[in-house]
Amino acid sequence: MRPLTLTIGLLSLTAATTLSADTSWPAPIQALVEEGLEIHARFEAPSGLAGFAASHQGRAMAVYLTQDGEHALVGTLLDAEGNDLSAAPLDEHVRSAQEAEVWQELEQSHWIADGDPDAERILYTFTDPNCPYCARFHEQSRPWVDAGRVQLRHIMVGILKSDSPAKAAALLGADDPSSALQAHQTEERVAEARAQPREIEERVRANNQLFESLGLMATPTTYYRGDDGRLEQVQGAPQEARLIEMMGSPRP
Incomplete structure (x- = not known):
């Protein structure tokens, strides 16, 4: 068997906690759970280790239990060629699930549609009515939106100025929110x-x-699913190359 390296990211600890009645985690894993770690799945690992896909405050991490069940190591497992053996299990058991949850939250938020609902690509973008970069991104997206390739879904927020919440509400509450947002973004923010x-x-x-x-810290912040299905996030009005990547096709 090829030698393995375990890069320790957080800690190594000795079993010192008795399993609670309603869990089957080994004692060192249970100790981490009681410190706030969330265990998503158990996976196979080499050299007698047992792998656990976990997260803490949204950060994915791998935990490895030694063969004797007495110690747990948190970090990245590498083989002799430097290949990361922790990435695939974390993608499968943690990151993919987290991305699906975020996408569902975006779908269920309160947004204004901009473009063809049957467009091949959907982008969710957090938009503040007082954000000049949001207006710039709106303008950047026109070729793809007008061609029916992309639909933007503007999640209206009010964070930049004292009147931002009221303006966002006015746009969401308009008789025709899509037309009202279009006018606002193209006519120097008339809301x-x-x-x-x-x-x-x-x-x-909400x-x-x-x-x-x-x-998040800034608007616009935009989410979309790339060609590989993974969730991508872009802050601000993107440069041309990044814009084309977000839109999923060359400029029409």
Whole structure:
């Protein structure tokens, strides 16, 4: 068997915790669980190790239990050629599930459609009514949106200025939100900060909470699924090469 290297990322600990009645985790794994680690799956690992796909505060990590069941190591397992043996299990058991959950949250958020609903590619983009870079991204996307290749779904948030929430609510609550957003983005942000029904204002608050829960800092922040199906995130108005990658095809 080829030699293996375990790069320790966090800690190594000795079993010191008794299994609780409602879990079957080995004691060192249970100790990590009680420290806040979430175990997603167990997977096969070489050299007598047992692998566990885990995460902590959204960060994926691999845990390896020694053959005697007495110690757990947290880190990246490498073979003699330097290949990362932890990446594939984490992708399968943690990252893919996390990405699916984020995509579902985006789908269920409160957004304004921009483009053909049957477009081949869907992009969710967090948009603040006072964000000039959001307007720039809107302009950048026109060739693909107008060609029916891409639909943007603008998740309206209010974070940049004091009147941003009210403007976002006004756009969400418009009789024709898509037309209202189009006018706002192309006519120097014409949305007025006016009181809206409580239901509409709550939608903006929910979008703001989603923005914060995802750890985002700036608008626009855009999510899409690449050609490989993986979730991608882009902050700001992208450069041309990145824009083409996001849109999934050359400029029409």
